[in-house]
Amino acid sequence: MSDAHHDLEGHDHQGVKPGAEAGYHAGRIRAIEALLVEKGVLTKEDVRRQIEYMEARSPANGARLVARAWVDPEFKARLLSDTKAAALELGIDASGPVEFIVVENTPKIHNLIVCTLCSCYPRAILGRPPDWYKSFNYRSRAVNEPRAVMREFGLEVGDDVEVAVHDSSADVRYLVLPMQPPGTEDMSEQELARLVTRDSLIGTSVPRAPARTG
Amino acid sequence: MTPARFEPGEAVRVRADEKPGHIRTPDYVRGKTGRIEKVLGAFRNPESLAYGGSGLPEKPLYKVGFRQTDLWDGYAGPADDTLYIDIYEHWLEPARKETL
Numbered sequence: 179m180s181d182a183h184h185d186l187e188g189h190d191h192q193g194v195k196p197g198a199e200a201g202y203h204a205g206r207i208r209a210i211e212a213l214l215v216e217k218g219v220l221t222k223e224d225v226r227r228q229i230e231y232m233e234a235r236s237p238a239n240g241a242r243l244v245a246r247a248w249v250d251p252e253f254k255a256r257l258l259s260d261t262k263a264a265a266l267e268l269g270i271d272a273s274g275p276v277e278f279i280v281v282e283n284t285p286k287i288h289n290l291i292v293c294t295l296c297s298c299y300p301r302a303i304l305g306r307p308p309d310w311y312k313s314f315n316y317r318s319r320a321v322n323e324p325r326a327v328m329r330e331f332g333l334e335v336g337d338d339v340e341v342a343v344h345d346s347s348a349d350v351r352y353l354v355l356p357m358q359p360p361g362t363e364d365m366s367e368q369e370l371a372r373l374v375t376r377d378s379l380i381g382t383s384v385p386r387a388p389a390r391t392g
Numbered sequence: 393m394t395p396a397r398f399e400p401g402e403a404v405r406v407r408a409d410e411k412p413g414h415i416r417t418p419d420y421v422r423g424k425t426g427r428i429e430k431v432l433g434a435f436r437n438p439e440s441l442a443y444g445g446s447g448l449p450e451k452p453l454y455k456v457g458f459r460q461t462d463l464w465d466g467y468a469g470p471a472d473d474t475l476y477i478d479i480y481e482h483w484l485e486p487a488r489k490e491t492l
């Protein structure tokens with residue numbers, strides 16, 4: 179690395195110091211964590227386990243549930259009636275006090291999920307929500323102008339389709355079961371799962387068939 | 393818990409109460425009339441849990457559906473658009489069907 183580079187950057191590269199805080203909120207969280215550990219409310223091990231639990235979950239779980247529901251109508255019925263049990267069939271452990279409901283998109287109904295109060299999200303299945311899901315903008319507008327919000331995501335829902343918004347305000351977390359895109363009937367379950375995006379599980383998008391080549 | 397007071401299809405009004413503290417009934421549905429979509433079961437009361445309470449007795453929780461046009465003046469969308477929200481029983485009271 180040349181001196182000229184350093185001149186252009188205009189700052190020293192001192193590296194990350196152990197214990198350096200990213201900012202006010204990170205510092206506050208670390209202080210609360212230290213107090214909880216000190217008072218014996220939880221242990222460092224509990225914190226690490228919880229981080230591992232959350233990191234092990236991702237929208238890929240939702241994609242597997244949806245793809246299986248598309249190829250197996252009996253599984254779809256179980257997914258709609260008892261989401262936790264259906265998830266466990268695929269090795270996805272969503273056990274805990276929170277309940278789950280899967281809402282099905284149809285040619286007549288398009289579903290959209292929001293939590294106006296905070297950031298309730300099916301974390302035990304999908305992991306952490308995207309940042310925009312927690313934004314004041316999304317939380318306040320998804321309930322009173324859902325069609326405009328979806329349009330900003332590139333999704334135009336026709337006036338002949340009912341938009342059903344689900345505000346997860348309590349002990350139930352919602353996931354959308356999107357419709358299988360036309361022209362994908364010959365695809366395998368694994369191929370179908372790749373079409374199911376995180377946003378299509380929230381309702382701000384829908385799965386699209388891959389562009390045909392040749 | 394007490395048995396669920398309302399059943400699917402029943403018209404209900406969300407209480408317009410002002411209540412301080414941690415509540416899970418957003419302002420925008422208070423005083424509004426909707427319909428019971430589903431009885432979701434009984435859950436510990438978050439208004440007690442938030443302050444270290446037991447949350448007991450458990451409260452019946454309902455999925456309540458509203459017409460968007462009943463919630464917002466000048467809603468930009470078809471009259472069939474709906475909003476569903478989960479409301480604990482102590483926030484609900486019977487509504488006369490004619491008001492729907």
